[in-house]
Amino acid sequence: MVTGDERQPAPSPESLSDEELMEEIVRGSEEAFGALVRRYQSRIINAVSRLISDRDRAQEIAQETFLRVFIHRERYRPSGKFSTWLYTIAMNLAKNEIRRRVRSRAVVSLEKLIEATGDGGSFIADPGPSPERSFRRREIRSKVVAAIERLPRKFREVLVLRDMQQLSYEEIGEVLRIPGGTVRSRINRARLALKELLDPNIEGTADEL
């Protein structure tokens, strides 16, 4: 029997939507902020890392991204999608990083990252079916990562947001502040350019993945 005095337990932060978490964060909830960071840490680190080709620096930029969310928490408007706001901040910081590196000519090669880690970073364990196939898969991944690095930044951005982060065309347009038609054509051109770079590796690999 339920009495009138019984209260519903407070929902855990993990069960709240992004927007609800932001409301809690504005009220000063550190727990909610932690939940939001946990929810997006991997996505932001991956997006930035693929864009700037530097895993360690990507961790720092991701940290800076979340910190800016916290500092400017009262500026967030629930009418907008939180993830779009977050990606916008992260991509802007990543672009600034790329500019800084170009200016100082201190571009870190992704090739070195691949050499160091085998497949482009310290990845989450991903067991393969057989050693041979696993080896071939890693080889393809290395080539894909290297090819992405050779693309112009504008192409890399849309590939990261679309194919790695699964953002919609509309969301990509909001994050990069470009019209829908540009998003559509840029994604297509980016993929076609990547296909050209990978073309020699594509033949006879229908069942590689």
Added chain:
Amino acid sequence: MNCRHAKGLFSPSLDAVLSFEERRKLDAHLERCPACRGEFAKLERTVAWVRDLPELAADEGFVDRVLLAARQARASQASLPPEPGLWERVRAGISELGWSPSPRVAIAALALGLIVGVTGSMLVIHRPSSSTGTSTTAQLGSDAPLETESPAAAMRSPVAETPVPGSIGDLVDEMVRRMEGVGASAADSAETQALDWTPTRDPGATGRVVGSEPTAPGEGRGRGNRVYIVF
């Protein structure tokens, strides 16, 4: 539909964002063009490879580090005194002259001074056009906040002329900036341009940073670093 047009629809087709009519035309083209069919299959595989790239793991303790940084940021924000309003700053500036007027008298004097100042500056002072201005827009995702300064102010050496917080000189600078519409501090710009990231100009392209120093609490309207740029 020719092959070039068909290629333009490959990705929208993979992402299922084609209109019914576009889909129909593309399917018809692929049906009769083996070259495009092959290209489309390769593109499909390329996209599958990209999507198959494994996720990078966050460093251990990432969340804790972010929370610690947020705690420090909050403590830093809380320790800053509330920023004085314009009236308080005007009054403080006038008090430096040894005069403590009532608000009405002060406003009247200030208005008179503004009229004289504006008229005088229109007649006598020629300031550089916006093409040589130093307006720098700060935004979320941009570098550390910059304080915008007039060209003359930007030229001064941080060693030779250190700004005095709340001095009459700062007050005059602020008034001139407002009259010129140069804008307030970077913090204000960020307030209104939360999602902007494109700088109105690239500082590295036209100016040279010759020094910087942190602004003291209560100095100016913004919080951050004062950066000196020589143009």
